[in-house]
Amino acid sequence: MAFVPHSSSVGQRWRLFCLSLVLAVTAALLGAPAATAEVQHPRQQWMRESTAGLFLHWGMFTAPRHTDCATWEHDVTAGGWSPDYWVDEARKLGASYIVLATFHSRLGYARPWPSKIPGSCSTDRDFLGELVNAGKAKGIKVMLYMTDDPQWHNEVAGVRTLDSDAYSAYKGEKVDLTTREGFGRFSYDQFFEVMENYPDLAGFWIDNDNEYWESHQLYEQIRAKRPSWLLTNNNEDTPIMDTVSNEQKTGMTPAYDYPSAAFTPMPRISEGDYKLPTSGDWWYDGKDHPVDFRQSTGRYITNAGSSMKSLMAETAMVNGRFPPSQQAYNDFMAGWTAPIRSSMEGTEGGGYMYGGMQPGFWNDGAHGVITVGPGAVTQYVHVVTRPRTDMVRLRDNGYRATRVTDVRTGKDVAFSQSGGYLTILDIADWDPYDTVFKVETDGRQHSYYPQKSLRAAASSAADGHPGGAVVDGSDGNYWDSDGRLPASVTIDLGNLRRATSLAVNQREWSPTHARSTFGRPEDSARIKDYAVSASDDGRHWRTVRAGALPSARGVQLIDIGEQKARYLKLDVRNTWAGPQAPDFFGRLRIDEIKVAYGAPVSGSAQVPLEAESRRNDRDGAVRASACGACSGSARLVGFGGGSRNSVTFHDVTAAEAGNYRLQFDHTAGAAASLSVRVNGAAAIDVPVPAGNPDVPGSTAVSVPLTAGANTVEVFSTASRGPGLDRIVVGPLPPASYVPKTTMTVEPHGLQWVGAGQQSVQVTAELRLDADDALDGVRLAPKAPAGWTVEGGPATASSLRLGQTLKARWTLLSPPGADVTPTTVPVTAEFLTLGTPHTVTQNVGIRPRPADRVFMREAEDSRNRLGTAGLTGCSPCSGGEKVRNIGGSAAADVLFPDVTVDRAGTYPLFIDYTVNGDRSFLVSVDGGAPVEAAVSGIGNSTPQTTSVPVTLTAGSHTIRVYNDRKSAPDLDRLSLGQP
The missing domain is CATH 2.60.40.1180 (Golgi alpha-mannosidase II)
Structure with a gap:
């Protein structure tokens, strides 16, 4: 059915008829309600077999910037543009598809194809058609980028990239393309024209949603008209889409670990969309920006290791050629990936x-x-x-x-x-x-019990996601604890059986590290503190392992030693998510739990520095003992009472003299210690924490070694020492290395205070997120000149994975004076393998302006952000703002404890940033909202508007929101004099 636009009332009725017909056809084609798409569908097969795609940015504003469509088209052709060049470059990258981004808000809304629909740049030459044909000839799919966003229509002064008059004349009615609804109508027409003219296109890559598209069932109509095409959406998991694209995620550890920022579980198709040029306005400025080979190759590999597709963003010059740095990277990839292609394709x-x-x-x-x-x-x-x-x-x-x-x-x-x-x-x-x-x-058939032989039940479960899902053998089903923590799941082995470990596959539905990107607070819903218990009868339990799991993707293994039990219970005490991430806080989902009854043994080589090796000298009562979870399946025991019971390693070699990292893998049921003497020097004490006596843990220290062979003697001065599995010697981490921690300081955001002496309550928490232990930890604020701190530093001899150190203080400003602009650093100091490190967060305190009776940052920790979130904004007050407000009732900002000392009507000043036309709704104490309609020219340009609010004397709650539409970004609220 061809798309035929109409403007009369008859045409309107015709469109409604067509729409009803399309929806009926859609339901018939999909065999399901139109609002839901399949997670897996045959049309997706080519994408599932892909490793990567090329995200090609190129348009009328590609440097040198053109402001006339015909001139741009002439220069493209005159420059020798060739579709085969793009296709060949995609193949160098190992890409199976190209996403062509030209109808882009920052590229002049250019359409490099002939179009009968006026409204933005459209060429006479069919560049899109030529690209589709060239790709088809060489096995490269082409998808077309479509934007929902008209806000950059006036980015270039004096240039009209969206022609409302021409489109209005075409439609026979007034349509403003600079509004979201008007642009939605214009772009809606593009979808149908493209579907009609380019049947060999592979689908649409859609940069977020437009309300007009959704209200007119655009995606359902695409499904009906082009059922083989794919739909991709950017940064949100829209059910009808085939693919979720995760755009420009940064801040991970390591920096290339793109999947740790993803939020969509397999088997849903997911892209990691990242730019190859690493700086500047790379999508159009024409400069030769560098490409970080290390980060880009790392992203390519780690995405493949999570079944994510690498969508690599490059920008072509006007003639279609890539700048030298991008060209060099493409050429490098063609050779670098060739030897390892077998490890990437079909995997x-x-x-x-x-x-x-x-x-x-x-x-x-x-x-x-x-x-x-x-x-x-x-x-x-x-x-x-x-x-x-x-x-x-x-x-x-x-x-x-x-x-x-x-x-x-x-x-x-x-x-x-x-x-x-x-x-x-x-x-x-x-x-x-x-x-x-x-x-x-040869597989793992002899290590894990078949899932079908197990039964499971949970302490709590959401509807449709019972505890039994963790042993049903299907990753499509999962246990959801229904937002309740602590929670537990009990696995019934059927009878008394041997058990040695659990393999836990958690639902990959949240990022694995705390960060804010695109204004969304994100944190890991992975298990943090846990305990595993065993029971013979389901009534009497014994704890066999307790600790913390890392915030990490992929299977997590929990060794429990040699157990014989019928029941195993996993108690989850908490997760890594914090309250700043309400979508994930207190939420637990687990796909599968497998129970192992042994560990495979293979290989003819020996791991160096095994404690039980015959190369070592044993003294006294030290002897070998079987240990299924230990390296080499054995360890040494009998330590205690000093050096008369010891083991000496003679073949500890170092290439050159210096300090090295010496790691002990030990077993201990109770807290104990080891001592180590290197080359006969004074012994170094190594504390060993309590754990399962049959499961190794690790502790590392820094020791000096000479070049060549060294002797390392290990003993214990405790009455009964731990077991020793092995030692490991390696270089120390670089001095710049700091183990990953999360430090939370409240209050967050600039604190605006009134006249006279002020008291500020400060709390801080330091959490260790990595396996490397911290030693000698100290946490405290540093008082500025004239200020005093009530409360001493918080200290800990050591912190291990997931452990925290917390403290609270009261800061007092100098008496008899108003506060001047002040910054209070709160610092955590600690040692890592003897190297000192610090982590600092600042509390900023500012005097409130005299014409304000209240002032608070949007990002202040006293506020509740709902599903909105923080994002950086250097021109904003405090360097941050709250983004992603609006579109749903949950995406709001709640300001509690807004206090005034007398009743009256106050001007409420709203500091914001916006690009285009948007509105806040403001409600006081749940009352009727007041609209604050604003307009702006950039998300990095703070502006101020005001609305009147009527307040009684006392405390109030102000809600800033927009239930239906996206609101501006919020910087700060303040109240003027009544």
């Missing part, structure tokens, strides 16, 4: 629903991902950040390795496997960006 991310070993942080600073072939029999270990030593050690998740080869060289590599770990040894051929090992396995 899925390992450690998730497709099986495979555990991705993430490995030994000695290593980080990487796993890709797996069908059934995870063949797996690929991608070492993106190499360890500081020449071996890689990772959790095997029960897969027994039979052979390991270096994919780039084809050489066999020595390996050892025991205790739940695969260790790849003596690695010499390190690639600077991704060293890849092919691991051939």
Whole structure:
């Protein structure tokens, strides 16, 4: 059915008839309500088989900027533009598709195709059609970018990129393209024209939603007219879309670990959309911006390791060619990916629903991902950040390795496997960006109980997501604790059985690290503090393991030692999410829990510095003891009483003299200590925390070694010392390395105070988010000149993963004077392997202007942000603002405790930023809202408006929101004199 525009009332009725027909056809085609699309559908197969796409930015504003469409088209053609060049460059990147972004708000809303619909630049030459045909000839799909946003129509002074008059004449009625509704109508027409004229297009990449599209069932009509086309949406998971694209996520650790910012669980298709040029107005300014090879290749690999597609954004020049830096990267990728193509094509991310070993942080600073072939029999270990030593050690998740080869060289590599770990040894051929090992396995059929033999029940569960979902063998079903924590799930093994570990696959529905991007507060809904208990009868329980799991994607392994039980219970005490992320706070979802009854042993090589090795000298009562969870399946026990019961390692070598990291893998049921003496020097005491006596933990210290061979003697001065599995020696982390922590200081946001002496309550919490222990921790504010602090520093001898240090203080300003602009630093000091580090957050305090009776930042920690969130804004007051207000009742900002000392009508001043026309709604104490309609020219230009509010004497709550439409970004509220 062709799209035929009409403007008369008859035409209106015709459109309604067509719409009803289209919706009927849609329902018939999809076999389901039109509002819901399939997570998996045959039309998606080509995208699922893809590794990457090229996000091509190019338009009328591509430098040198053109303001006349015909001139731009002439210069494009005269410059020698060729669609085959773009297709060939995409293939160099390993891309299977191109997203052409020209109808873009920052590129002049250019349409490089002939169009009968006036309103923005449209060319006579059919560049889009030529690209689609060139791609089809070489197996490259083409998708078309469509924007929802008219706000940049006046970005260039004196240039009209949206022609409302021409479009209005075409429609036969007045339409303002600079409004969201008017632009929605204009762009709505584009969809249908493109669908009619380009049947070989692969679909639309849609930059967020427009209300007009949604109210006119655009997506349902696309499904009906082009059922084979894909729909992608940017930064939100819209049910009818095939793909969720995660645009420009930053701030991760490591910086290339793009999947840690994703929020959509498999098997939904997800893209990581990132720019290759690393600076400036890269999408159009024509400059040769550098490409960070390290970060870009890291993103490419880690995305593949999470079954995400890498959508790499580049910008072509007017003639279609790429600037030299981008061209060089494309050329590099063509050669660099060729030897490892087998590990990327036809594979899925390992450690998730497709099986495979555990991705993430490995030994000695290593980080990487796993890709797996069908059934995870063949797996690929991608070492993106190499360890500081020449071996890689990772959790095997029960897969027994039979052979390991270096994919780039084809050489066999020595390996050892025991205790739940695969260790790849003596690695010499390190690639600077991704060293890849092919691991051939014979599966894990002898390590885990079949899921169908288990039963499970939970302490609480949301409708449709019971505890039994964790053992049903389907990642499509999951347990949801219904927002209740603590929560527990109990697994029934059927009878008394051996159990050694749990493999927990949590729902990958939230980011794994705390950050704010695009104004959304995001945090990890992953398990933090947990305990595992065992029982023979389901009534009497014994705790077999307790601790914290990292905030990380992929399977998490919990060793519980050698247990014989019928029931195992996982108690989840809390998650990593904080209250600033209400969508995730207190929420728990688990896909699957598998129960292991053993660990595979394979490989002919020996892991260096095993405690039980015959190369070591044992004295006194020290002896070997079986330990299924230990490296080499054994450890040494019998320590205690001093150096008469000891083990001495003679082959601890160092290339040069200096300080090194010495790690002890130990077992201890109760807190104890080890002592280490290097080359006969004074002993160093190493505290060992309590744990499961059959499960190794790790503690590291800094020790001096000489060049060549060194002796390391280990003993314990405790009456009964811990067991020793092995020691590990490697370089210290660089001095710049600081273990990842989260420090929360309240109040957050500038504090505006009145006249006279002031008292400010400050609280702080430091949380360790990494495995590296912190020693000698001290947390305290530093009083500015004339100020005093009530309350002493908070201290801890050490912090381990997930542990926190909290404190509260009262700050008093100088008496007899008004507050002057003041910044109070709150600092955490600690040692990591003997190296001192500090983490600081500031509390800013400012005198309130004399003409204001109240003033508070939108980002102030006293406010409730709902699903809105903080984002940086350097020109704004305090350097932050609240974004993503409006569009739903939950996306609001609530200002409690707005206090005035007398009744009256006050001017409420609203500091905001906006691009275009939007409105706030303001409600006092739940009363009828007042609208504050505003207009602006940029999201980085703060402005002020005001509305009157009537207040009684006392405390009030002010709500800023817009239930139906997007509101401006909010910087600050203040009340003037009544």
